[in-house]
Amino acid sequence: MTLRGNIFIFVSGVFLCLFDGVLSGFLTETLSLNGKWSLSNSNGSLSLPAEVPGCVHSALQKQGFIQDPYFRFNDVSYRWIAFDNWTYTTTFNVSKQKVLLVFDGVDTVATIWLNGVIVGNTDNMFCRYVFRDTLKDGDNVLKVSLSSPVLYASEQREAHSAYRIPPECPPDVQKGECHVNFIRKEQSSFSWDWGPSFPTMGLWKGVQLEAFDVLQLVQVSSVPLYNSSLSEWRVQVEILVDAVQTTNGQITLSIPELDSEQTFHTQFLFGKNKNTFVLHINMVLDTSLLQVYFRTVELVQEPIVRSPGLSFYFRINGKPIFLKGSNWIPAHSFQDQISPAKLFQPLFLFGLLCVFVLRNLLQSAVDANMNTLRVWGGGVYEQDLFYSICDELGIMIWQxxxxxxxxxxxxxxxIQTVREEVSQQVQRLKSHPSIIIWSGNNENEAALATDWFNIPASQRPVYIKDYVMLYVNNIRKIVQDVIVRFFVSSPTNGAESEQEGWVAANPYDTHYGDTHFYSYILDCWDWRTFPRTRFASEYGFQSWPSFSTLQPVSIKEDWSYNSNFTSHRQHHEDGNRQMLLQAALHFNLPNSTDPLKRFTDTLYITQVMQAQCVKTQTEFYRRSQTEIIEGEGHTMGALYWQLNDIWQAPSWSSIEFGGKWKMLHYFAQNFFADVLPVGFEDADTLFILCCLRPESRPDAQGCGMFLPVTVYSWTHLDPVCTLKSDPLLVPGGSAVAIFKQPVAALLAGCGHCTRLTCLLTFHLEDSSGQQGPANHHFLCSPKDAQGLQRANITAKVQEDKTGLTVTLHSASVAPFVWLDAGNIPGRFSSNGFLMVSRNMTVSFKAWRPTSVAELSRSLTITSLTDIY
Incomplete structure (x- = not known):
């Protein structure tokens, strides 16, 4: 149960409403300095208008000094931008002289000048900076002089001469910059294995002047507290106030929806004040009439029966929850391109049509039955709107x-700038009920424990000491002071890592904590290759995006899998070859003599491979939820890597840059469904399990489920035979075997079927009919299937009162049927499916006005045999 409500605050007669946790403007006059500034480089050879919020790259592109930074090889061509110094300048006129000059976000190293005098410096992209200044009558000139982040990072590295802080540079394949760990900015902006190197500079968030007479409200945050023994909710409200003189005040907190209100008398002392108040709630829990965002969260690490180690799962409002979802990376290299003002209208981002940006991506997660996203530690703390949308949509955030x-x-x-960063971000975000846990870092415990950086054994204690100082003695302490759930790293052994001095001997131990696992060579169709972990917080496989996504940033000579362009865009060592090697285990690779068709077919087969691999692995984790085998299991989370893309390139994402769903994301709609049948083989026996989320079956006694299994021949659309399991009571929150039969016996009972000639489909039913999606099980690799022939699928596009539909007709069984709308942004209700019927209709939701004629012209249909 997730509860939601508004908190109304009356402070000394001033009325406020707290919803998202951050407020400014309490007894304050605010003058925004956003808008048009001027921008120049260090030697004055470039001078141009620039928007604030914004960055140098965006300004240069908008004024025509550079092309689309994402086009072809421009990430390398435009390296010079990050090696120069840049100055933003604006002139303003105000009536008040004593003001606060507030920078919500500076990227990153800057000197602030006001009327020719230095008023402060910045060195952290993630901090809000406030300077007290006196203005003059008439025009005031504000300058922000930004230093090259690349040269600054290098200088900081040179100044740290006692010992090296690895890694020095990214792998050559990433075409990136060095020493990013010496600067507090988006770590992936110097390059990553899925993204380009664009070390940005600019005023990436707002700038304003704030003047106040007595009190200034700096920030308000709230945290719901639940007393289980009394079954009582309270709200702890924290108000940060800056006072120019000591004054008495009265604060009234009110939640009208819950008929709760209390008044507090307090004194605000000169300077900065932190005042905490607790509002007791009179709550009637009629959730059919009311939605309020309160919930309890527990990270449970406790002994498990029949298993060494500890559990690792989340209990939400007292119920254990299987977390289903993915990992979030920055949605754009240039954060100003996804500012709140641009989120609710179609716009061109460096030549690419991007629709609704954050909301579209987050809604896509929900529409794929995800309940959780992990905001990965190499990007940015996302803007307030991101977390507000997650609050609204019910997406839980691992931050x-x-x-x-x-x-x-x-x-x-x-350490000092990190402490300020952590304090500000926790204070800013702690009111959001979507955030259920904070993690100190991504993979740094594992890097230290398994010696990623070839640290000599004699020096290892130095690095462990640094690790504990940063993440435990500083970050952890700050987080725990504000009652926020926290563990130090991911992957980690959690409580066991703490017992081992915060760096476990094996942070990938499947008996504790969470695990990251990648294997590109082992057969991804073999579930035995995957670790039966307590929680899978990263795993995945690469694929290429669709041709319509690549086309705007490439030219004809690039449209080959072996071109310089495809090599340049691949930032994971040997990634292009690994995709084809994995695909070749089960599929025939494209062999068209037409170069363009061979290229587009290859893009398609990488998406088929990725979708089927992640499907297999995710279903393995879902069926491991309630089983313990040789001490391993009780898996309570599956967050695949990764949800979104930062540019048009191969990556592990399920959504392409621009919002187009890959085949994987359509598969996720099914493998994350609340009710899911999962088939697998063990010792030549077919098992089919029924997987239910706890909340999918509110009845504690569970529900009687049975399973029809249909056997098809690859050569015919008419079923060979249908089997049906006996009804079985399946409790919520479990994975229970509902069908078990040796494959040989199953085939012997279905006429002349063999492993090479037949395949299976199945779904779950109860007394009310089909529950959840249908699933399939291949008895052999599709490349070995006998009788599989070209389906010759035809399509008819129509429009009715619900929108556009596509009706398909197939002549034979067709695996991995893929509908592509080309350059029409939108998505289908289903895609990448196994077609075992002669006719099938899917809907298409367009993200801009279109027509039956346009969709008919743009639509292409591909199934597996079409690429041979």
Whole structure:
């Protein structure tokens, strides 16, 4: 149960409403300095208008000084931008002289000048900076001089001469910059294995002047508290106030929807004040009439019967929840391109049509039956709107702090800026009920424990000491001071890592914590290759995006799998070859003599491979939820890597840059469904399990389910035979075997079927009919299937009162049927499916006005045999 409500605050006669947790403007006059500024480089050779919020790359592109940074090889061509210094300048006129100059976000290293005088410096992209200044009558000139982040990081590295802080540079295949761990900015902006190197500079968030007479409200946050023994909710409200003189005040907190209100008398002392108040709630829990965002969250690590180690799962409002979802990376290299003002209208982002950006991506997660996203630690703490949408949509957030795949310095200046960063971000975000856990870093415990950076054994204690100082003695302490759930790293052994001095001997131990697992060579159709972990927080396989996504940033000579362009876009070592090797285990690779068709067919087969691989692995984790085998299991989370893309390139994502769903995301609609049948073989016996989420069956006694299994020949659309399991009572939150039969016996009972000539489909039913999606099980690799022939699928596009539909007709069984709308943005109700019927209709939801004629012209249909 997730509860939601507005908190109304009356402070000394001033009325406020707290919903998202961040407020400004309490007894304050605010003058926005957003809008048009001027921008120039260090030697004055470039001078141009620039928008604030914004960044240098965006300004240069908008004014025509550079092309689309994402086009072809421009990420390398435009390296010079990040090696220069840049200055933003604006002139403004105000009546008040004593003001606060507020920068919500500066990227990253800057000197602030006001009327020719230095008023402050910045060195952290993730911090809000406030300077007290006196203005003059008339025009005031504000300058922000930004230093090259690449040169700054290098200088900081040179200054740290005592010992190296690895890694020095990214792998060559990433075409990136060095020493990103020495600067507090988006770590992936110097490059990553799925993204380009664009070390941005700019005023990436708003700038304003704030003047106040007595009190300034800096920030308000609230945290719901639940007393289980009294069954009572309370709301702890924290108000940060800056007072120019000591004054008495009265604060009234009210939640009208819950008929709760209390008044508090308090004194605001000169300077900064933190005032905490607790509002007791009179709550009638009629959730059919009311939705309020309160919930309890527990991370449960406790002994498990018949297993060594500890559990690792989340209990939400007292119920254990299987977390289903993915990992979130920055949605764009240039954060100003996804600012709130641009989210609710179609717009061109460097030549690419992007629709609704954040909301579209987050809604796509919900529409694929996800309940959780992990905000990965190499990007940014997302904007307030991101978390507000997650609150609204019911998406739970696992929030990393922004440290990833590296060691970090622990000199005083670095620790101090990190402490300020952590304090501000926790204070800003702690009111959001969507955030259920904070993690100190991405993979840094594993990097240290398994020696990613070839650290000599004699020096290892130095790095462990640094690790504990940064993440435990500083970050953890700050987080726990504000009552936020936290563990130090991911992957981690959790409580066991703490017992081992915070760096476990094996952070990938399947008996504890969470696991990251990648294997591109082992057969992904063999479930035995996957670790039966307590929680899978990263796993996945690469694929290429569709041709319509690549086309705007490439030219004809690039449209080959072996072109310089496809090599340049692949930032994972040997990634292009690994995709084809994995695909070739079960599929015939494209062999058309037409170069363009061979290229587009290859893009298609990488998506088929990725979707089927992640499907197999995710279903393995879902069926491992309630089983313990040789001490392993009780898996309570599956978050595949990764949800979204930062540019048009091969990656592990299920959604392409621009919002188009890959085949994997359509598969996720099914493998994350609340009610799911999962088939697998063990010792030549077919097992089919019924997997239910706890909330999918509110009846504690469960529900009687049975399973029809239909056997098809690859050569015919008429079923060979249908088997049906006996009804079985399946409790919610479990994975129970509902069908078990040796494959040989199953085939012997179905006429002349063999492994090579037949395949299976199945679904779950109860007394009310089919529950959840249908699933399939291949008895052999499709490349070995006998009788599989070209389906010759035809399509008819129509429009009715519900919108556009596509009706398909197939002449034979067709695996992995893929509908592509080309350059028409939108998505189908189903895609990438196994077609075992002569006719099938799917709907298409367009994200811009279109027509039957346009969709008919743009639509292409591909199934597996079409690529041979």
């Amino acid at each position: 990393d702090f922004m440290f990833a795949c590296a060691m970090y310095p622990t000199v005083d200046d670095f």
